[in-house]
Amino acid sequence: xSLPRGVDWLLRAGLPSDQREPIAGDVEEEYVxxxxxxxxxxxxxxxxxxxxxxxxxxxxxxxxxxxxxxxxADEAPRRFTVFESMTxxxxxxxxxxxxxxxxxxxxxxxxxxxxxxxxxxxxxVDAVLWRPLPYPAADRVVSIAEQRPRExxxxxxxxxxxxxxxxxxxxxxxxxxxxxxxxxNLSGSGEPERIRAMMATPGLLGVVGMAPAxxxxxxxxxxxxxxxxxxxxxxxxxxxxxxxxxxxVGQRITLNGTSWMVIGVLPxxxxxxxxxxxIIPYASVDGGDSMRALHSMDVVARLNAGVSFEQACAEMDAxxxxxxxxxxxxxxxxxxxxxxxxxxxxxEVRPAMLMLVGAVALVLLIACANVATLxxxxxxxxxxxxxxxxxxxxxxxxxxxxxLTESLLLAIVGGGAGLLVAAxxxxxxxxxxxxxxxxxxxxxRIGIDTRVTIVALVVSAVTGLVFGVIPALTASDQHAAxxxxxxxxxxxxxxxxxxxxxxxxxxxxxxxxxxxVGAGLLLVSFKHLLDVSPGFEPRNLVTAPLALPxxxxxxxxxxxxxxxxxxxxxxxxxxxxxxxxxxxxVQRQRFEKRLSDRGAHGTVPxxxxxxxxxxxxxxxxxxxxxxxxxxxxxxxRRRGVTRRRHHQCGRSQTILAGRQSDRAPHHVCLRRAAAVxxxxxxxxxxxxxxxxxxxxxxxLPAAHAExxxxxxxxxxxxxxxxxxxxxxxxxxxxxxxxxxQ
Amino acid sequence: xxxxxxxxxxxxxxxxxxxVLRLDDEAYAVSIxxxxxxxxxxxxxRGSIYITLDRLETKGYLKSRLADPTPERGGRAKRYYALxxxxxxxxxxxxxxxxxxxxxxxxxxx
Numbered sequence: 001x002s003l004p005r006g007v008d009w010l011l012r013a014g015l016p017s018d019q020r021e022p023i024a025g026d027v028e029e030e031y032v033x034x035x036x037x038x039x040x041x042x043x044x045x046x047x048x049x050x051x052x053x054x055x056x057x058x059x060x061x062x063x064x065x066x067x068x069x070x071x072x073a074d075e076a077p078r079r080f081t082v083f084e085s086m087t088x089x090x091x092x093x094x095x096x097x098x099x100x101x102x103x104x105x106x107x108x109x110x111x112x113x114x115x116x117x118x119x120x121x122x123x124x125v126d127a128v129l130w131r132p133l134p135y136p137a138a139d140r141v142v143s144i145a146e147q148r149p150r151e152x153x154x155x156x157x158x159x160x161x162x163x164x165x166x167x168x169x170x171x172x173x174x175x176x177x178x179x180x181x182x183x184x185n186l187s188g189s190g191e192p193e194r195i196r197a198m199m200a201t202p203g204l205l206g207v208v209g210m211a212p213a214x215x216x217x218x219x220x221x222x223x224x225x226x227x228x229x230x231x232x233x234x235x236x237x238x239x240x241x242x243x244x245x246x247x248x249v250g251q252r253i254t255l256n257g258t259s260w261m262v263i264g265v266l267p268x269x270x271x272x273x274x275x276x277x278x279i280i281p282y283a284s285v286d287g288g289d290s291m292r293a294l295h296s297m298d299v300v301a302r303l304n305a306g307v308s309f310e311q312a313c314a315e316m317d318a319x320x321x322x323x324x325x326x327x328x329x330x331x332x333x334x335x336x337x338x339x340x341x342x343x344x345x346x347x348e349v350r351p352a353m354l355m356l357v358g359a360v361a362l363v364l365l366i367a368c369a370n371v372a373t374l375x376x377x378x379x380x381x382x383x384x385x386x387x388x389x390x391x392x393x394x395x396x397x398x399x400x401x402x403x404l405t406e407s408l409l410l411a412i413v414g415g416g417a418g419l420l421v422a423a424x425x426x427x428x429x430x431x432x433x434x435x436x437x438x439x440x441x442x443x444x445r446i447g448i449d450t451r452v453t454i455v456a457l458v459v460s461a462v463t464g465l466v467f468g469v470i471p472a473l474t475a476s477d478q479h480a481a482x483x484x485x486x487x488x489x490x491x492x493x494x495x496x497x498x499x500x501x502x503x504x505x506x507x508x509x510x511x512x513x514x515x516x517v518g519a520g521l522l523l524v525s526f527k528h529l530l531d532v533s534p535g536f537e538p539r540n541l542v543t544a545p546l547a548l549p550x551x552x553x554x555x556x557x558x559x560x561x562x563x564x565x566x567x568x569x570x571x572x573x574x575x576x577x578x579x580x581x582x583x584x585x586v587q588r589q590r591f592e593k594r595l596s597d598r599g600a601h602g603t604v605p606x607x608x609x610x611x612x613x614x615x616x617x618x619x620x621x622x623x624x625x626x627x628x629x630x631x632x633x634x635x636x637r638r639r640g641v642t643r644r645r646h647h648q649c650g651r652s653q654t655i656l657a658g659r660q661s662d663r664a665p666h667h668v669c670l671r672r673a674a675a676v677x678x679x680x681x682x683x684x685x686x687x688x689x690x691x692x693x694x695x696x697x698x699x700l701p702a703a704h705a706e707x708x709x710x711x712x713x714x715x716x717x718x719x720x721x722x723x724x725x726x727x728x729x730x731x732x733x734x735x736x737x738x739x740x741q
Numbered sequence: 742x743x744x745x746x747x748x749x750x751x752x753x754x755x756x757x758x759x760x761v762l763r764l765d766d767e768a769y770a771v772s773i774x775x776x777x778x779x780x781x782x783x784x785x786x787r788g789s790i791y792i793t794l795d796r797l798e799t800k801g802y803l804k805s806r807l808a809d810p811t812p813e814r815g816g817r818a819k820r821y822y823a824l825x826x827x828x829x830x831x832x833x834x835x836x837x838x839x840x841x842x843x844x845x846x847x848x849x850x851x
Contacts, residue, residue, distance in 0.1 A: 057789070
């Protein structure tokens with residue numbers, strides 16, 4: 001029978017160290033006698049009362065009378081200063097770690113992995129999620145989109161007419177701008193080059209709080225077609241292509257075969273997710289209500305001083321409601337949706353990144369549990385040493401401090417190694433980062449900086465305390481005489497130490513299991529993703545985006561003639577590459593983009609108020625053959641028209657359109673197409689059938705800016721073949737290849 | 742070491758010393774308290790016993806030793822006390838002083 005919980009602590013805290021053991025023994029002896037006589041409850045209460053009185057009496061004796069009593073509790077006479085004492089502890093801990101190299105190496109490796117993984121993920125998440133965007137007062141910049149719940153769009157692109165109404169009516173914003181990425185061909189001096197461009201309305205630089213490093217910003221009148229042939233150049237393109245020519249402002253460059261005047265160079269600090277090389281004005285054309293049916297713009301704005309985010313949201317809601325009432329045909333159930341710009345940029349990756357943080361935190365906890373178990377096992381072998389130190393008068397606090405110093409030293413060494421692991425991990429991450437993540441804010445700032453280093457040190461220190469405190473408390477909780485006696489007889493570790501170790505192992509196994517289950521689910525999801533058929537055979541397929549210059553190919557006939565000539569040239573050259581027949585075909589892409597490139601925001605023939613499924617890739621007959629896929633919806637070929645002719649005259653070009661066509665997911669069509677491919681008879685019936693419900697088929701003019709798609713025996717062969725065909729076909733166009741695999 | 746003035750013994754210190762003297766080799770805090778209770782009827786607090794024993798040891802009247810730990814005490818040792826010779830001298834002196842004071846007072850107290 002032992003003393004009630006807390007009494008032992010009370011006696012330890014209140015009694016002088018030389019009196020503690022015999023007095024606690026007396027109290028326990030009386031407690032045992034009282035339990036037999038009065039029962040546990042009464043005995044416990046009496047003993048509690050006695051212990052409290054004893055502690056107070058000794059405290060009173062010492063403080064009030066100033067008698068030279070032996071020291072109380074753990075307040076050992078300090079022969080050293082605190083600093084000297086800590087230095088001694090650290091040197092002793094270093095000697096201990098050096099004496100056990102096996103243990104030290106294993107523990108440091110575990111800590112390095114845990115701290116390294118945590119630091120690396122923190123470095124990435126901090127740069128992307130938690131640091132403000134690289135603009136002045138970045139928290140005042142918002143993204144405004146159109147919420148179209150009926151079409152499943154929470155934050156969708158905006159119709160130009162809606163944007164102009166918002167810009168005119170909203171008073172909560174100091175600046176508002178719309179933009180849309182567009183690829184352009186830069187030619188003139190040097191090699192023709194495909195560059196990233198962005199059409200933006202005047203005011204974009206005002207939204208991000210920047211000014212051109214040289215030259216000027218867009219003027220309001222440069223939104224007008226005819227006056228819009230001006231361009232702002234980024235610092236990167238200015239240095240790379242024009243050798244940082246100081247006289248670039250005022251010069252003319254050729255974009256898509258047209259002359260544009262450079263009016264300014266953006267500062268090197270300018271950053272935008274699309275990473276444009278140039279910015280050109282968004283030339284607005286008054287297309288009436290039809291401009292409310294085509295949604296293509298992204299809108300950003302900067303809040304006015306003194307206007308809160310909520311006030312801006314309320315004002316935009318009111319404007320959206322009014323537009324819905326005024327234009328019920330196009331704007332019914334369309335609402336402006338305002339969110340911080342950073343949220344718009346990183347909202348999609350935030351859950352995944354936070355999940356990563358949770359996962360590495362679990363890894364760190366497992367590392368802590370591992371090292372704590374090792375320390376406990378090591379402490380078992382130090383019972384005799386600890387017993388001797390207690391017998392020599394070392395208090396529990398002193399012992400705990402010594403053992404925590406050892407843990408902290410271990411954690412600091414592990415943290416240093418973890419920092420190296422983190423630096424290597426981040427370098428690897430940046431090397432293998434997929435291109436689509438380069439548009440995330442802060443990706444270029446990912447690295448080991450002061451903030452990450454401080455976090456690594458703090459994590460190391462906390463880790464040292466976490467894995468050190470349990471072994472320290474457990475190992476120091478023993479009685480000198482009993483320990484020495486027990487150890488002398490060859491006794492093992494105490495039951496309490498065993499329980500703690502068992503608890504640590506259980507926690508470790510539980511955490512590992514959780515991580516394993518999470519990783520397993522992730523793998524299963526990934527396998528399911530891989531199993532989703534894209535509807536075509538992606539092996540050895542190469543795509544080459546191609547934009548035909550509008551000044552030369554400004555009519556449907558010229559475009560069709562170009563592609564006919566190109567396909568003919570394909571048929572006449574390079575029939576076989578490495579023993580396999582090559583295929584090259586034309587693919588329609590982004591109907592909406594085509595209209596924007598032409599600057600004709602007019603009505604879509606026959607489309608009415610419907611929205612076009614702009615991002616739905618449509619494969620021509622040859623492209624489908626190359627990809628071994630079949631269309632879901634196709635205009636039936638007229639009797640007597642060959643399949644080739646059917647395609648060449650543009651009759652096979654079909655587009656999905658419908659009031660809810662934006663909700664038609666790409667993979668649904670492709671999966672349905674793949675299913676059709678599996679069953680020929682069923683496929684024929686399906687092709688002949690008119691699309692039902694949401695979809696309707698419409699014939700549209702032939703393609704303008706399109707995409708090549710070919711296959712070869714090897715990727716590089718197919719790539720070279722595509723480049724050869726394109727180069728022969730369009731002298732002043734350029735293409736970049738992209739693997740489909 | 743504290744002063745050796747035997748006249749400095751307080752009343753409760755004399756009681757404790759006498760209890761230790763009566764218990765011979767079995768004098769430790771619990772048995773001392775019980776002996777005082779048995780002989781005088783006074784229930785003394787455990788704290789005052791410990792403080793007094795400690796004070797007497799500091800003054801050089803008592804010496805103590807730690808016995809082997811026993812299971813019924815949770816493996817803790819027991820501290821036994823014994824009188825030093827000067828404690829005997831101090832007790833004799835105290836008794837002499839008291840007796841001298843008591844002498845001749847019987848008529849007044851009757």
